Amino acid sequence: MTTKQHSSWDWDHWPWVLFILLSGWVIWLLAPILTPFAVSALLAYLGDPLVDRLEKYKLSRTLAVIIVFALMTLVMVVLLLVFIPLLENQISYLVQRLPVYASWLSETALPWVTARLNIDLTLPESDAILGLIQQHWQSAGGVAKTILDSISKSGLVLVGWLANLALIPVVTFYLLRDWDVLIENIHGLIPNAMRSTVSQLARESDQVLGAFIRGQLLVMLALGAIYVVGLWLIGLKLALLIGVIAGLLSIVPYLGTIIGIVAALVAAMVQFGDWQHTALVGMVFVIGQSLEGMLLTPLLVGDRIGMHPVAVIFAVMAGGVLFGFLGVLLALPVAAVIMVLLRHAHKRYLASKLYTAEAPEEAEKKIITSD
Numbered sequence: 001m002t003t004k005q006h007s008s009w010d011w012d013h014w015p016w017v018l019f020i021l022l023s024g025w026v027i028w029l030l031a032p033i034l035t036p037f038a039v040s041a042l043l044a045y046l047g048d049p050l051v052d053r054l055e056k057y058k059l060s061r062t063l064a065v066i067i068v069f070a071l072m073t074l075v076m077v078v079l080l081l082v083f084i085p086l087l088e089n090q091i092s093y094l095v096q097r098l099p100v101y102a103s104w105l106s107e108t109a110l111p112w113v114t115a116r117l118n119i120d121l122t123l124p125e126s127d128a129i130l131g132l133i134q135q136h137w138q139s140a141g142g143v144a145k146t147i148l149d150s151i152s153k154s155g156l157v158l159v160g161w162l163a164n165l166a167l168i169p170v171v172t173f174y175l176l177r178d179w180d181v182l183i184e185n186i187h188g189l190i191p192n193a194m195r196s197t198v199s200q201l202a203r204e205s206d207q208v209l210g211a212f213i214r215g216q217l218l219v220m221l222a223l224g225a226i227y228v229v230g231l232w233l234i235g236l237k238l239a240l241l242i243g244v245i246a247g248l249l250s251i252v253p254y255l256g257t258i259i260g261i262v263a264a265l266v267a268a269m270v271q272f273g274d275w276q277h278t279a280l281v282g283m284v285f286v287i288g289q290s291l292e293g294m295l296l297t298p299l300l301v302g303d304r305i306g307m308h309p310v311a312v313i314f315a316v317m318a319g320g321v322l323f324g325f326l327g328v329l330l331a332l333p334v335a336a337v338i339m340v341l342l343r344h345a346h347k348r349y350l351a352s353k354l355y356t357a358e359a360p361e362e363a364e365k366k367i368i369t370s371d
Contacts, residue, residue, distance in 0.1 A: 031326045036164045037171055038329040044175035046214060047072060051176055065176045073169070090241035097270075104270045201340055209336040212312075215300040216251060222296050223247045223256070223288055230284030231264060234277060238267045246285075250292070251312065261285045311335060 027034065047068045054064035175182070190198045224247020231239035246260025261282065268277040315335035319327030349355055 027326070027330075028323060031323045035326045035329070036167045038326055040168050040171035040175055042213075042329055043072060043168075043172045044179055045209075046217075047172075047176055048179045049210075049214070051179070061180075062177060065173065069169075069173055069176065072172070086240055087244065090238055094238060094241065101266065101270055104266075108269075109266075201337075201344060204340045204343075205337045208340060209333055212336065213332060218300045219292065219296045220247050220250050222300075223250050223292055226288045226291060227260060227264075227284060230287065231281065234268070234280045234284065235272075236264065236267055236277075236281070237271060238263075242267065246288075257285055257289055311339070 047065075050068050050071075051061070051064045054067060055061060059067075187195075187199065187202075224243050226243075227246050228240050228243030231243055236242070242260055242263050245263070246256040248256070249259055250256035264281045264285070265278050268281050271277075312332065312335065315331040316328055319329075319331030319334070321327070323330065
């Protein structure tokens with residue numbers, strides 16, 4: 001009887017293992033053409049909750065999708081036409097001022113540390129490195145032009161790029177419109193015996209992924225905005241660059257704050273040369289961290305993530321190595337599902353006989369004691 005049950009288990013589960021392996025192999029083969037579909041699926045996943053919320057106000061699904069799609073398009077246009085050029089200007093300003101920062105470090109910062117800690121610190125000769133950085137960045141403005149020129153020389157590559165760019169909004173629109181129908185159809189394909197378990201795992205995966213992608217993304221944007229506005233009010237010329245970097249790196253606890261405040265303090269000392277502005281910089285980051293801990297994270301993320309930042313970084317890097325840009329897009333969804341599956345497997349393991357069975361010595365002692 002036990003042998004039959006074991007055989008049934010093998011035959012019931014091996015097809016699923018083969019299906020997962022086959023799916024991974026097909027994704028690896030089709031990675032170059034799946035990228036626009038993955039981008040569209042990610043955008044649709046992010047926009048679906050807002051569409052559902054608009055439907056509660058008696059709007060049709062199509063009209064709600066049009067409104068959300070228009071908002072997404074507006075955000076993309078603002079990023080491409082306004083935000084990225086401003087960020088590039090800040091990077092250019094930083095590269096031009098690198099000799100000033102190097103001079104401040106060697107003539108002010110290092111002597112101050114040496115005088116107070118009795119540590120002899122010397123800065124290696126950096127003129128050649130700084131000159132190389134400035135030279136390459138000055139020519140970096142032509143990188144985009146060079147890429148476009150090389151693409152334009154190959155009509156097929158250019159057509160492929162344009163087709164992918166045109167495909168993303170079209171696929172996003174249809175996925176947003178039919179998202180609930182697609183989820184319901186997928187739910188209907190699940191075998192009846194597994195439907196309850198799979199539905200529970202899917203809900204948990206959606207909670208984790210939604211909390212992380214939607215919640216953490218909003219926290220990163222909010223922190224970045226707080227840092228940019230605060231540093232800009234102080235008068236820091238690198239406010240946008242430092243604020244954006246600190247906001248993006250906030251995905252790892254304390255990393256964005258540490259790097260952001262160190263960079264802002266150095267920039268403030270070089271630009272202003274007084275302690276009043278450095279104190280204001282510290283105040284900006286204290287306010288940002290306080291808002292994150294007391295308001296942003298509890299409100300936007302909650303305690304549903306359960307994804308360690310190191311696991312997130314590893315998932316993104318592994319996805320990029322295995323599947324390129326497509327792997328980066330799929331890394332977080334796959335990591336969220338794997339994490340939920342591991343938690344489910346851990347619960348089953350704790351309830352299994354393998355974990356709960358007593359050691360032979362303990363069982364023997366109980367038998368002797370009962371006798």
